[in-house]
Amino acid sequence: MCGIIGYVGKRTDAGVLAVQSLKRLEYRGYDSWGVACKTKDGVIIRKDIGKISTVDSADFQQPSSLAMAHTRWATHGGVTTENAHPHVSCDGKIVVVLNGIIENYEALRDELKTKGHEFVSSTDTEVIPHLIEEEMKTEPDFAAAVRRACLRFEGRYGIVAMHADSFLLVAARTGSPLIVGVEKDGYFIASDTPAFLEYTSTVQYLDDGEMVVTDGNSILFSDIATGEERTKREIEITWSVTEAHKGEYDHFMLKEIMEQKQSIARAVDQDEDQIQTLARAIHAAQGTFLVGCGTAAKACMAAEYFFSVIAGHHVNFAPASEFKLYHRFLKPESLLIAVSQSGETADTLEAMKIAKSKGAKVLAIVNAEGSTIAREADFTLHIKAGPERAVASTKALTGQMAVLLLIAYAMIDKLPKGRTRLLETAAAINDMLNPRYTEFIETIAERIQESSDLYIIGKGWNYPMALESAIKIQEVSYVHAEGFAGGELKHGPIALIEKGTPCIALVGNDEVRTDIISNAIELKARGGFIVGIAPERHAVFDEWIRVPDVDTAQAIVNIIPVQVLAYFLAVKRGKDPDMPRNLAKSVTVK
Numbered sequence: 001m002c003g004i005i006g007y008v009g010k011r012t013d014a015g016v017l018a019v020q021s022l023k024r025l026e027y028r029g030y031d032s033w034g035v036a037c038k039t040k041d042g043v044i045i046r047k048d049i050g051k052i053s054t055v056d057s058a059d060f061q062q063p064s065s066l067a068m069a070h071t072r073w074a075t076h077g078g079v080t081t082e083n084a085h086p087h088v089s090c091d092g093k094i095v096v097v098l099n100g101i102i103e104n105y106e107a108l109r110d111e112l113k114t115k116g117h118e119f120v121s122s123t124d125t126e127v128i129p130h131l132i133e134e135e136m137k138t139e140p141d142f143a144a145a146v147r148r149a150c151l152r153f154e155g156r157y158g159i160v161a162m163h164a165d166s167f168l169l170v171a172a173r174t175g176s177p178l179i180v181g182v183e184k185d186g187y188f189i190a191s192d193t194p195a196f197l198e199y200t201s202t203v204q205y206l207d208d209g210e211m212v213v214t215d216g217n218s219i220l221f222s223d224i225a226t227g228e229e230r231t232k233r234e235i236e237i238t239w240s241v242t243e244a245h246k247g248e249y250d251h252f253m254l255k256e257i258m259e260q261k262q263s264i265a266r267a268v269d270q271d272e273d274q275i276q277t278l279a280r281a282i283h284a285a286q287g288t289f290l291v292g293c294g295t296a297a298k299a300c301m302a303a304e305y306f307f308s309v310i311a312g313h314h315v316n317f318a319p320a321s322e323f324k325l326y327h328r329f330l331k332p333e334s335l336l337i338a339v340s341q342s343g344e345t346a347d348t349l350e351a352m353k354i355a356k357s358k359g360a361k362v363l364a365i366v367n368a369e370g371s372t373i374a375r376e377a378d379f380t381l382h383i384k385a386g387p388e389r390a391v392a393s394t395k396a397l398t399g400q401m402a403v404l405l406l407i408a409y410a411m412i413d414k415l416p417k418g419r420t421r422l423l424e425t426a427a428a429i430n431d432m433l434n435p436r437y438t439e440f441i442e443t444i445a446e447r448i449q450e451s452s453d454l455y456i457i458g459k460g461w462n463y464p465m466a467l468e469s470a471i472k473i474q475e476v477s478y479v480h481a482e483g484f485a486g487g488e489l490k491h492g493p494i495a496l497i498e499k500g501t502p503c504i505a506l507v508g509n510d511e512v513r514t515d516i517i518s519n520a521i522e523l524k525a526r527g528g529f530i531v532g533i534a535p536e537r538h539a540v541f542d543e544w545i546r547v548p549d550v551d552t553a554q555a556i557v558n559i560i561p562v563q564v565l566a567y568f569l570a571v572k573r574g575k576d577p578d579m580p581r582n583l584a585k586s587v588t589v590k
């Protein structure tokens, strides 16, 4: 979704800094960008469609100590320069960027038009500077006028605003994340920490319904509704700057796939007492529901199998976006497990809200420290994957599955066994992900790169991985890919198989092995070109990608070669795997 960075303080290169910081938010996905910086000649604004990476930060070299910048992921209004942020008031002095949606913008725009305001874009955002301008007619204090304007907005938003005649950065949040980065002589306000991690790792989190005003020397948090001051702790985040760089890799996606050599072991490093407490909470709950979106949802689906096979315990999975209909099953004794990499996904937050409204408890499994989901849950487990910058989720997925598998073992009082299983898996992945292995997968990508369709089958915990495989391939390579439960093939999808259609079979040495091999044979009989991802070779495989035999953790290793395959498919087809079209890293709208 949209990326925001603002800076105010003693630095004199705020314009350059804003552009550089914005480049670090590119991974969030966007279609246009804009920068505003206050200089001795007034506020300079530049905006355009396309990529910020092509912009030379030297263009913003004029001395400046107050600036903000934005990458836009279009919601209201097409991808045009006029619609790019920042947007300004009629006098051009009030400058605003927004992440989120102002739902009542049409009514506000009509009202402001009758008062003489002129609009140049078709965005919801543009009503914000005009409404602040209108409020300033009776409340000349800029920050107070921003607060008054916020009281009239409906929707979920994160706003950052500045005024040409003041040296203030003002921000407000309802629904979309905003984080303050604290430096000795200045403050950053950003939608995500990588924007300022280069400069500081000390942060303060804005909560929903709060605003913040800073002149670079001091900062004031307050409640938007009441105006009351709020005190905030300074928190040190542990993500390092190097983790947020590509290093030796061409793309973040490949770097993050490779990091699974270490990240799974980090995910396993959880406080024993906390995991046992959570396992007891799941036992005691009258109904446990697992929710997430996209890839995180596939981790939840896999966990249904973990809990069933390992712990003999029934849990219910629902995509977070469908959870609204589940409210009838919730009661104070229910438990919701919300799984999210970013910790900011709007649908997952909504599911938490529904559960809480029924008195149910919420356990969050997240990657992003200090994220909204992490802070709003009753208990939080961090998967410790480190920053995930590629839009396509890879190491976060396997971290989420590792934590869920660990909990399943804790439910049968076998936490040490679960930990050993996962640490052995991490070691096996370390051996597996060597250069010869990835080169071999690259040759398979080369062979199938021209195919227009690709199918993936799995059974048991490999079924959600088949669905996840399809997401991975679709989003980065734009090849039409679909995942199926192997047994479902003959009920329809098999009609799609023609001579040479690439089909991937995800296989484990488990109780469903014979069935999934039979399904692969059915595909081959219709001409399918079978790529088997399995611990053992089988005659049905035209190509065999070997994976270690890791028992209950098989789903975790089986998905990794598909991630590599998706990556190479994207690269071979000339697509940028880190920034797939139409997608955003953190989906903060419903």
Ligand code: F6R
Pocket (backbone or CB within 6 Å): 292, 293, 294, 295, 296, 297, 339, 340, 341, 342, 343, 344, 345, 348, 391, 392, 393, 394, 471, 472, 475, 585, 586, 587
């Ligand atoms: C796909 C992908 C998305 C996310 C989904 C949820 O590769 O990354 O499907 O998994 O948007 O995001 P989080 O985990 O941040 O809640």
